Amino acid sequence: MSGRIQPPQGAAKPSWQDLGGRWQLAGAVSEAWRFHRWHVAPEQPVGAFARASWVDALVPGSVHDALIRAGQIRDPNFGLASLQAEWVSARQWVYRRTFRVELAPSARLFLCFEGVDYSAEVYLNGDRLGTLAGTHTPARFEVSRLDRERAHLLVVVLHEPPAEAGQLGRTSQTQTLKARAGYWWDFGTRLVHVGLWRSVTLQGDAGQAVVDVFPRVLLNEDLSRAEVRLDLEQDGVPSLPVTAELVHPDGRREQVTGPASSLAFCLEPPELWWPAALGRQPLYTVRVWAEGSPPVERRFGVRRVALVHNRASRERGARPYTLEVNGQAMYIRGFNMVPSDLIPGREGVAERERTLIGYALAAHANLLRYNGVGPLASETVLDECDERGLLVWQEMPLTSSGTDNVPPQSPGFLANLERDLPALVRALRHHPSVVLLSAGNELTDEAHRPVAETHPTVARMAQLLQASDGTRPFLPTSPSGPEYDLSVPVARARPHDLHDVHGPWHYRGVRDSYLPHTVNRSLAHSEFGCQAASRLSTLQHYLTDGPVWPMNDLNPQVVHHGEWWLMAHRIEEVFGPVEDPGRYVRLTQAAQADVLRHALGWNRARRGECSLSLVWQLNEPWPNAHNTSVIDYDLKPKFSYYRCREANAPVALHLGLPAPVGDGPLTACPQVLSDTPGSGRLTLQLHTVTGMMVAHDSRPVSWPAPGQPLTLPLPASPCLLRAELRGDGGLLARTEQWVAPEAPTPFAPLVQAPATSLSVASSAHGLVVRNGGASVASWVSLEAPAGIREHFSDSGFALLPGEEREVLVSLRTPGGPPASTTLTVQALNAPPVTLSWVTA
Missing domain, CATH: 2.60.40.10 (Immunoglobulins)
Incomplete structure (x- = not known):
């Protein structure tokens, strides 16, 4: 619905022709394709040089997907197969197809590309038309003189992808805005994506065309009136009338015709678009066209978004971090997102993305952060979020690198930035779900301090975003500092310096995994996580080049599928020796679940101070043995998914424990966390592993209110601490946690x-x-x-x-x-x- 071009309905010969579908594909080392003249002749003669071996490929699509379908590479998801697929990005790839012009006669004819990953040359009947570059950067080539009586050979030659760094490198040396997730990251193998991955069309017009439209919504102060101004991008001589049609959410239509600079609609009153928990998501559609040209269609919502101060951010002299939609402040809870698949052209990727959106909403998320490691959220994701009211924070594809995280300033990068960043913004700006933009992920100066808008590259990115959009708040990066990490010493000595922070991510046992979250005083906690193993059935499905066990660095497959997240040593420190893979998976998932619920509860209990709490991460793009995702590659939720859902529910219980172990009696500080005030009865019970109750407390509570300390006995062995909140309607919330005296392997009795x-x-x-x-x-x-x-x-x-x-x-x-x-x-x-x- 929100695609760039939609064909007109009902015309016998439209002015728009789809050139997607089945193409042919062949690889070449360097420019062997030029020597063999693949771009000139549809067939090669038999001779001393072997003819090209073409395979079927889908457009839009991916080279890796075509090679898997053709049996030329093993699916990189399995075993160690990705190591044998790394050669794909060391080739140039030639896409070709023939076509006939099926459009009605027109004054002009254009061959149009919506983007390529990452750069290419285009040939038509052997003649070079020009170049493509940028994942979302469109290109139009005039081909008005094409003979309508013959077939034409269209060839697109993909260059080798840019030589960017994986997770450990230098951001300062980055040259492009190609997402670096596929260059190797902790959540995925090295699988550098290449492909003619966006649409290819033939478009005719009468001498003028609308190539893009942005419905810029201007709401008055009390939200009772909205003006929708249409910002048009045109090609050709602007002499023909331009018509715009607005389709209201209820199906009503209105139309205006006139100069492009004056097209606008007035909505009085407008139907406001709201996040899912706050209201409905009515969507308007605008279609704009010049006479004799295909229309451009955009779907949009009417809403106002801003970042505003809460008391803590104002007192600390920090940025505002509280997101406000239509004047209503929100507590933001949700997940960080990574690509849904390292091969975006795979069959079923769109269904995967819709499933993940459903999981996020079911876990009471109201925002997803698409961080600068990956590409932009896809059109499928954004359409789904528009329709279902899930908010999106989109960072531009620029990210940290470990060795340095300094934004690049080279002439080459800046030239690519000028060309590609406006196109990235144009793919986002009409979506009402997109409420926040950033220059990139974890960008810092040379001293590892988060960058501000004063950095020259970030400043230019902010200018380009403002020029192409200007309707959303902007952050230079996340974390936005002044401290980068959630640090226990800083939290204790300088809590006012914890504004927007990241971390921690690793499981470090029953004390150090919990302490940072207990003492956290950040205003926004935009990234934190904990790892766990994937479900055993997922491991058995993908670790096919050897045994699943042991799950440590002695197993090459386990290392290959997640070398940053090994945790067998930590599990044995807490639970004692574990020899069974199924039991091991269960314990890793239990540990992850407990840490994430703990972090979410402590953040939410500081709601007046903390405005945002986002788990790293919801999903993974490749099957990992261990990873920080709460849903594994096979879309199977880990235990942590359910604990995130529990902690983010409209009414939740926070036990207020500093850790699951204690020395002497246990002191809890139970608190009701709710979006709305209420009252009920809170009951706590402590049970031994045999089910015997050793403590009980029941009291009336009302909220919002701080928790009241409660001292409970702590027997010599692990116990189950349970809390239930009941109201007039029955059970409102429950939570439970295993607790134990502090000791070596404190929870080994549970395994035994x-x-x-x-x-x-x-x-x-x-x-x-x-x-x-x-x-x-x-x-x-x-x-x-x-x-x-x-x-x-x-x-x-x-x-x-x-x-x-x-x-x-x-x-x-x-x-x-x-x-x-x-x-x-x-x-x-x-x-x-x-x-x-x-x-x-």
């Missing part, structure tokens, strides 16, 4: 706990899980088979002996709900139970 047994039965909307044994069933999980998108109301919880819990179930495949499947339920100390599931 007596076995128990689970039973499962169907219910009206899901299933009922019951613990039939004499021990607490720890970390009860529910799993659907591969290919099934699973939505459970909870997973990774505990059941006391004799206790049962109903879990709501929703299952989908790309084609809809499965007619039947199986569900597996198990726990750390309970064997799997399988249930047949039939969709009603």
